[in-house]
C-alpha cells in the first residue's frame with residue numbers, strides 16, 4: 268500500500284484552513300501546519316476544541332470553508348471527485364465511536380481493509396489473528412462487536428486501522444476506553460507502524476501519554492492551532 272509520494276516532503280499540509288458547520292461560527296480559524304512524512308504528532312485541546320473536526324478534514328469526511336489542504340501532494344479542493352477515494356484509502360482512521368460493523372466478527376472487521384485491497388484469504392488468516400492476539404483479543408476473534416466491552420471494541424477498531432499499514436494513521440482518542448497499561452501497549456503499536464514509515468497523528472486528552480512519549484504536540488485552542 269506504500270506510495271512513493273508518501274516518502275517525500277509533507278503528507279499533510281494545511282494553509283490558513285477554517286471550518287464552520289452550516290451558518291455557525293468558524294470552529295477552526297487560520298489553521299496552518301504540516302505533517303512531514305514519517306512524523307508522529309499528538310493533537311491536543313479541550314473538549315470541543317475541534318480535534319475531531321480537524322481529523323475529519325484529513326480523512327476527507329469534511330470540507331474546509333476556506334484555506335488550502337494538501338494531502339499526499341494533492342490539493343483537495345482542486346482534485347477531481349473520482350481521485351479522492353484513492354487518497355482516502357491511504358489513510359487509516361481510528362474513530363472515536365469505533366464504527367465497527369456489528370454483524371461481522373472481530374476477525375472480519377479487521378480483515379475488511381485487506382479484503383478491499385485484494386489480499387488473499389491465506390494472508391488474512393495469517394495476519395489478522397496475530398494482530399488481534401497482540402492487542403489482547405485472542406479469545407475474542409469470532410466475537411461480534413455488540414458482545415465486546417468498550418475497550419475491546421476500541422482495540423478491534425485500532426487493529427482495523429493499522430492492519431493495512433496506511434501511509435497516514437489518524438487516531439481520535441484511541442485510548443479513551445482502556446487502562447494505562449493497555450494504552451501504552453497500543454501506543455507501542457502506533458510507534459512500530461511509524462517506524463515502518465506511517466505518518467501518525469493521535470488526538471488525545473490523555474496527558475499521561477503525551478508526557479511519557481517524546482512526540483511533538485499540536486494544540487487547538489479557541490479555534491487556533493499552536494505547537495506545544
Ligand SMILES: Nc1ncnc2c1ncn2[C@@H]1O[C@H](COP(=O)(O)OP(=O)(O)OP(=O)(O)O)[C@@H](O)[C@H]1O
Nearest residue numbers: 288289294312313314315316317318319320321363
Ligand atoms: N456536525 C456538526 N454540526 C455542527 N457543529 C458541530 C458538528 N461537529 C462538531 N461540531 C461543533 O464543532 C466544535 C468542535 O467539535 P469537535 O468534535 O471537532 O471537537 P473535539 O475537540 O474533537 O471534542 P471532543 O474532545 O469532545 O471529542 C464543537 O463546538 C462542536 O459542537
